[in-house]
Structures are given as C-alpha cells and as structure tokens.
Amino acid sequence: MSPLPRLYAIADASFGDPVQLAEALFDGGARLVQVRNKLASSLELLDQVERILKRAPSDARVIVNDRADVARIAGAAGVHLGQDDLNPADARRVLGAGRILGYSTHNLDQAEAADGLPADYIAAGPVFPTSTKLNADPVLGLEKLAAICRIVHKPVVAVGGIKLENVRDVLQAGAHSVAVIRDLLDSSDVAARAREWVKYVNAE
Known part of the structure; x- marks a missing residue:
C-alpha cells in the first residue's frame, strides 16, 4: 500500500450530500476521502460511491x-471498519488483495490487537471530545495516542475532535494521518477549508 496522505477527509452524509462533499474535498486537494453514510440503503450507498469515483481525480483514493x-x-x-463491523479477516476476503482496509480502535488494548489483524492502518480515537459520533468512546487524549503510535507497527490515523488548532500536537504525538469531519465540512466553503488543511498538514 502506498503511504496514506496526511489528511484523511471524511464525506459524512450528516453534513450534506456526500457526493457534493467529496467533490468539494477533491477540489480542495484532498486525495483520500472516506464516504460515510450510516443511513443509506445498500443501493443508495453504492450509487453514491460510484458517482464519487467518477468525479475523483486520478490520484485520489476513495x-x-x-x-x-x-x-x-x-x-x-x-x-474502513469499526469494532462492531465485519471482522477484518472476513472483510479482506470480500475485498481481495490490493485494497486498503482500515480498522477503528479506541484504546491501547484494541490497538495492540488490531496490529495483528489484516488491516493496513489503525484509526485511534477519539483523541479529543467530538460531537460527530453518537455515543462516542472515552476520549484518548494525546498521551494515550502517543502510546498507541509507539507500540503498533501500522500507520495510525488519529480521529475525533481534530482541528487546525490542535493538529500539530496530534502529528507530533506520532500519528501518520488525521481524519477530519466537522472542521472540514462545517464550513461555508468546503473546498477552501480543505485547501487550508492540505497546505498545513503537508508543511508539518
């Protein structure tokens, strides 16, 4: 797997049409976009993902x-799988080789366990308090994030409450990438905000 970009943007349907959001994120320079739509039917989600792929730049990953x-x-x-989703080993059989498989973890024990699973990266969080996810797990904080980054061998994607104001601390804790929803999407100009993010994290 080629390295993940520093910015892991998430087109979350709770902030609007994920197709339009993804397009704006691409326009702003994001080159890794996760499509998140918890309420869509299988057919709706498939249609949205296919439309996003048609709009994606050739160097972007969805x-x-x-x-x-x-x-x-x-x-x-x-x-990208959560703790309550399909087991990564089963998901890998569905995906086949060569595709990216990410796995969410919320504490050190889960991260250590995930390090031995067929996942390409480990998401760790929430690093800070977040209102995006209902019934969010306890906040990790920077010290526990740093401990996870030291122990696991896979790239760590930090998630949860990450903003431009605190992203430097997150990257200094050892995270390879940062997953961002609200600070990107809760903007009157998503593309412009994405450009700010890409410029900032790539300079770190």
Missing part, C-alpha cells in the same frame, strides 16, 4: 465506511 461489499463492487480503494 474509502467506504463499513461496507466491504460496496467497496468491492464499486471499485473503491478500500473499506
């Missing part, structure tokens, strides 16, 4: 939240 089957059928770059 990840599907939760649904390995949709990622495989649409031809997306990969899937």
Whole structure:
C-alpha cells in the first residue's frame, strides 16, 4: 500500500450530500476521502460511491465506511471498519488483495490487537471530545495516542475532535494521518477549508 496522505477527509452524509462533499474535498486537494453514510440503503450507498469515483481525480483514493461489499463492487480503494463491523479477516476476503482496509480502535488494548489483524492502518480515537459520533468512546487524549503510535507497527490515523488548532500536537504525538469531519465540512466553503488543511498538514 502506498503511504496514506496526511489528511484523511471524511464525506459524512450528516453534513450534506456526500457526493457534493467529496467533490468539494477533491477540489480542495484532498486525495483520500472516506464516504460515510450510516443511513443509506445498500443501493443508495453504492450509487453514491460510484458517482464519487467518477468525479475523483486520478490520484485520489476513495474509502467506504463499513461496507466491504460496496467497496468491492464499486471499485473503491478500500473499506474502513469499526469494532462492531465485519471482522477484518472476513472483510479482506470480500475485498481481495490490493485494497486498503482500515480498522477503528479506541484504546491501547484494541490497538495492540488490531496490529495483528489484516488491516493496513489503525484509526485511534477519539483523541479529543467530538460531537460527530453518537455515543462516542472515552476520549484518548494525546498521551494515550502517543502510546498507541509507539507500540503498533501500522500507520495510525488519529480521529475525533481534530482541528487546525490542535493538529500539530496530534502529528507530533506520532500519528501518520488525521481524519477530519466537522472542521472540514462545517464550513461555508468546503473546498477552501480543505485547501487550508492540505497546505498545513503537508508543511508539518
């Protein structure tokens, strides 16, 4: 797997049409976009992912939240799984080789366990308090994030409450990439905000 970009942008349907959001993120320079739509039917999600892929730049990668089957059928770059989703080993069989598989963890024990699974990267969080996810897990904080980054051998994508104001601390803790939703999408100009993010994190 080629290295993940520093910015891991998430086109979350709770902030609007994920197709339009993804397009704006691409316009702003994001080159890894996860499509997150917890309420869509299988057919709706497949349609959205296929439309996003048609709009994606040739050097961009699209990840599907939760649904390995949709990622495989649409031809997306990969899937991101949560603790309650399909087991990564089973998801890998669905995806096949060569596609990206990410896995969410929320504490050191989960991260250590995930390090031995067939996942390409480990998401760790929430690093800070977040209102994006309902019933969010306890906040990790920077010290626990740093401990995870020291122990695991896979790239760590930090997630949860990350803003331009605190992203430097997150990267200094050892995170390879940062997953961002609200600070990108809760903007009157998503593309412009994405440009700010890309410029900042690539300079770190």
